[in-house]
Amino acid sequence: xxxxxxxxxxxxxxxxxxxxxxxxxxxxxxxxxxxxxxxxxxxxxxxxxxxxxxxxxxxxxxxxxxxxxxxxxxxxxxxxxxxxxxxxxxxxxxxxxxxxxxxxxxxxxxxxxxxxxxxxxxxxxxxxxxxxxxxxxxxxxxxxxxxxxxxxxxxxxxxxxxxxxxxxxxxxxxxxxxxxxxxxxxxxxxxxxxxxxxxxxxxxxxxxxxxxxxxxxxxxxxxxxxxxxxxxxxxxxxxxxxxxxxxxxxxxxxxxxxxxxxxxxxxxxxxxxxxxxxxxxxxxxxxxxxxxxxxxxxxxxxxxxxxxxxxxxxxxxxxxxxxxxxxxxxxxxxxxxxxxxxxxxxxxxxxxxxxxxxxxxxxxxxxxxxxxxxxxxxxxxxxxxxxxxxxxxxxxxxxxxxxxxxxxxxxxxxxxxxxxxxxxxxxxxxxxxxxxxxxxxxxxxxxxxxxxxxxxxxxxxxxxxx
Amino acid sequence: xxxxxxxxxxxxxxxxxxxxxxxxxxxxxxxxxxxxxxxxxxxxxxxxxxxxxxxxxxxxxxxxxxxxxxxxxxxxxxxxxxxxxxxxxxxxxxxxxxxxxxxxxxxxxxxxxxxxxxxxxxxxxxxxxxxxxxxxxxxxxxxxxxxxxxxxxxxxxxxxxxxxxxxxxxxxxxxxxxxxxxxxxxxxxxxxxxxxxxxxxxxxxxxxxxxxxxxxxxxxxxxxxxxxxxxxxxxxxxxxxxxxxxxxxxxxxxxxxxxxxxxxxxxxxxxxxxxxxxxxxxxxxxxxxxxxxxxxx
Numbered sequence: 154x155x156x157x158x159x160x161x162x163x164x165x166x167x168x169x170x171x172x173x174x175x176x177x178x179x180x181x182x183x184x185x186x187x188x189x190x191x192x193x194x195x196x197x198x199x200x201x202x203x204x205x206x207x208x209x210x211x212x213x214x215x216x217x218x219x220x221x222x223x224x225x226x227x228x229x230x231x232x233x234x235x236x237x238x239x240x241x242x243x244x245x246x247x248x249x250x251x252x253x254x255x256x257x258x259x260x261x262x263x264x265x266x267x268x269x270x271x272x273x274x275x276x277x278x279x280x281x282x283x284x285x286x287x288x289x290x291x292x293x294x295x296x297x298x299x300x301x302x303x304x305x306x307x308x309x310x311x312x313x314x315x316x317x318x319x320x321x322x323x324x325x326x327x328x329x330x331x332x333x334x335x336x337x338x339x340x341x342x343x344x345x346x347x348x349x350x351x352x353x354x355x356x357x358x359x360x361x362x363x364x365x366x367x368x369x370x371x372x373x374x375x376x377x378x379x380x381x382x383x384x385x386x387x388x389x390x391x392x393x394x395x396x397x398x399x400x401x402x403x404x405x406x407x408x409x410x411x412x413x414x415x416x417x418x419x420x421x422x423x424x425x426x427x428x429x430x431x432x433x434x435x436x437x438x439x440x441x442x443x444x445x446x447x448x449x450x451x452x453x454x455x456x457x458x459x460x461x462x463x464x465x466x467x468x469x470x471x472x473x474x475x476x477x478x479x480x481x482x483x484x485x486x487x488x489x490x491x492x493x494x495x496x497x498x499x500x501x502x503x504x505x506x507x508x509x510x511x512x513x514x515x516x517x518x519x520x521x522x523x524x525x526x527x528x529x530x531x532x533x534x535x536x537x538x539x540x541x542x543x544x545x546x547x548x549x550x551x552x553x554x555x556x557x558x559x560x561x562x563x564x565x566x567x568x569x570x571x572x573x574x575x576x577x578x579x580x581x582x583x584x585x586x587x588x589x590x591x592x593x594x595x596x597x598x599x600x601x602x603x604x605x606x607x608x609x610x611x612x613x614x615x616x617x618x619x
Numbered sequence: 620x621x622x623x624x625x626x627x628x629x630x631x632x633x634x635x636x637x638x639x640x641x642x643x644x645x646x647x648x649x650x651x652x653x654x655x656x657x658x659x660x661x662x663x664x665x666x667x668x669x670x671x672x673x674x675x676x677x678x679x680x681x682x683x684x685x686x687x688x689x690x691x692x693x694x695x696x697x698x699x700x701x702x703x704x705x706x707x708x709x710x711x712x713x714x715x716x717x718x719x720x721x722x723x724x725x726x727x728x729x730x731x732x733x734x735x736x737x738x739x740x741x742x743x744x745x746x747x748x749x750x751x752x753x754x755x756x757x758x759x760x761x762x763x764x765x766x767x768x769x770x771x772x773x774x775x776x777x778x779x780x781x782x783x784x785x786x787x788x789x790x791x792x793x794x795x796x797x798x799x800x801x802x803x804x805x806x807x808x809x810x811x812x813x814x815x816x817x818x819x820x821x822x823x824x825x826x827x828x829x830x831x832x833x834x835x836x837x838x839x840x841x842x843x844x845x846x847x848x849x850x851x852x853x854x855x856x857x858x859x860x861x862x863x864x865x866x867x868x869x870x871x872x873x874x875x876x877x878x879x880x881x882x883x884x885x886x887x888x889x890x891x892x893x894x895x896x897x898x899x900x901x902x903x904x905x906x907x908x909x910x911x912x913x914x915x916x
Contacts, residue, residue, distance in 0.1 A: 201784070209778075217772060218772050
């Protein structure tokens with residue numbers, strides 16, 4: 154969509170506006186053609202007032218500003234579409250919902266006829282979502298075209314006239330509202346039915362105490378409003394628990410709490426049978442938790458350091474030599490080589506390269522190898538196949554299975570249904586910071602999971618973990 | 620002493636007003652000392668050669684502006700680190716101005732004359748304090764009001780502030796961010812050059828190496844003190860000028876206060892402001908200051 158607005162340039166194909174082929178190279182071109190976009194992260198300047206933010210995008214702005222006139226124009230359009238806002242207010246004082254109104258006002262006053270909304274509801278509270286749809290309707294009646302991008306099915310069904318389904322950058326189907334059913338859309342979104350789960354020797358050992366447990370854990374997140382809501386989750390030895398869900402529905406908050414980066418606001422987090430809610434990250438790691446994070450460059454690796462240095466991070470004590478005066482780099486190098494060689498099929502990355510120069514896949518391999526080299530009891534694996542090619546992704550899956558049979562408890566967070574169904578002993582679905590369903594993979598379907606992940610509800614949903 | 624405050628504070632104020640514009644556009648010029656010195660030395664040299672202080676002023680402003688454009692090339696076009704580039708250019712300016720000014724050390728010129736305003740200058744006391752100065756002093760406060768208006772009530776000012784806050788938004792709004800930053804640095808250089816020229820052509824009337832004695836750095840500090848607001852910069856500059864004049868008078872009377880302590884006053888003020896204004900968004904620094912825009916991915 155950013156192509157259409159001019160942020161990126163398409164490599165091929167054409168864009169037609171009113172039947173005419175157009176070339177959109179910059180956002181300015183897009184705006185002059187009447188295309189306006191409301192981004193997921195608002196393009197507002199918090200330090201400025203609403204009127205100033207709107208003025209920036211006005212097509213015919215005089216050399217001297219007339220705040221009164223701009224405010225009057227804002228008020229006029231605002232009243233018509235139910236976007237009331239104080240034009241003199243500073244944006245940093247506004248709530249997320251109000252900021253979105255300012256964004257809409259901005260593109261309307263800039264003369265846009267085609268309005269693109271990129272996941273506009275992700276920052277809104279439920280009642281604000283209804284308000285937004287009311288605004289959509291009014292705009293539509295006045296002849297504006299609206300392109301609404303979302304992954305939430307009920308919202309599509311509530312607001313759209315025509316529905317286009319995208320999967321991995323391709324249009325996989327177009328439906329009119331009347332002929333669309335949630336099931337049909339989910340099927341298009343997910344593609345073919347996933348293969349049956351891989352049969353593995355041995356069932357998960359749920360006899361003993363869980364290695365990792367969250368009890369009605371809550372985390373308040375004022376920024377996104379999602380956080381965690383009464384999450385109860387258990388991981389037993391030798392078990393893979395899959396977490397399905399669109400990213401940004403509480404998965405990263407789960408890891409934050411588990412790693413001790415954020416303190417839960419309610420409930421308990423139990424690791425190795427002890428309350429770990431207030432442990433430091435170092436203590437938690439010492440109790441056998443390892444994590445392959447969502448964003449390895451931000452969370453787990455230091456871009457300017459070499460592969461070996463990154464491998465040693467968190468394990469400095471093991472390689473300390475001469476009473477802390479120096480490090481046993483030869484040993485660290487040998488271990489790093491060993492792990493990278495044994496864990497993956499293709500040749501390992503150069504050990505003396507700074508990791509920022511590695512490809513996404515190689516970086517992922519370094520992070521996975523390091524986390525596994527720490528002999529964890531519990532492994533949180535976030536999108537572990539990210540950046541890996543097909544053969545390495547398969548090797549990574551086999552690796553997870555082999556650690557499972559060694560008795561490691563694994564939490565697998567993924568958006569890839571095939572991967573979740575193939576590997577999980579148990580599947581939970583997260584939506585808006587809540588666990589909305591727990592299943593055995595062979596007792597459910599991708600349809601059902603997909604429906605829950607996009608905010609649908611099922612009477613047959615089996616709440617609570619076994 | 621009030622006269623002293625006006626005379627000593629003016630050079631700093633010109634530089635600070637220029638730096639307000641530059642920092643509002645998202646660039647910090649730590650080499651302001653060098654920019655001022657370039658203005659001071661070139662202004663002095665041109666005045667000496669031509670005997671016309673007005674030509675000297677114009678040359679000083681242009682010298683400052685050109686010097687700032689070098690910084691613009693480094694940090695805007697080449698995307699170099701702003702702090703390192705600014706400091707390096709600052710020291711380059713100190714050396715270059717000394718080289719330019721070498722033949723003129725100890726020379727005397729006919730600098731800017733005081734122009735007593737008719738009638739107003741005859742008012743007792745007030746007239747003496749306010750209305751018997753050179754042109755640059757008269758112009759500086761109206762200039763601050765003018766810049767305040769430009770920044771907050773014109774399209775150019777809005778564009779400059781947008782670039783300084785968030786270059787992605789500026790790009791989305793169709794602004795030419797790099798061109799605007801060049802413009803801001805050009806204007807900032809003009810003003811810093813004038814500030815330097817005020818020292819050599821009016822305040823002292825001689826050229827000496829490093830004659831700005833840290834005023835460029837004080838101007839950078841004043842911008843923070845002023846919370847990036849031209850009118851507040853006036854207040855800060857004359858506080859500084861007052862402290863300087865106060866210190867000179869104390870020394871003249873042989874008071875037992877270390878001049879080194881008094882030298883520290885402007886910086887102590889700035890530190891105090893930094894401590895107390897933190898967290899207040901009305902006084903927040905431009906969000907995009909020092910960042911390098913790498914274009915859209």
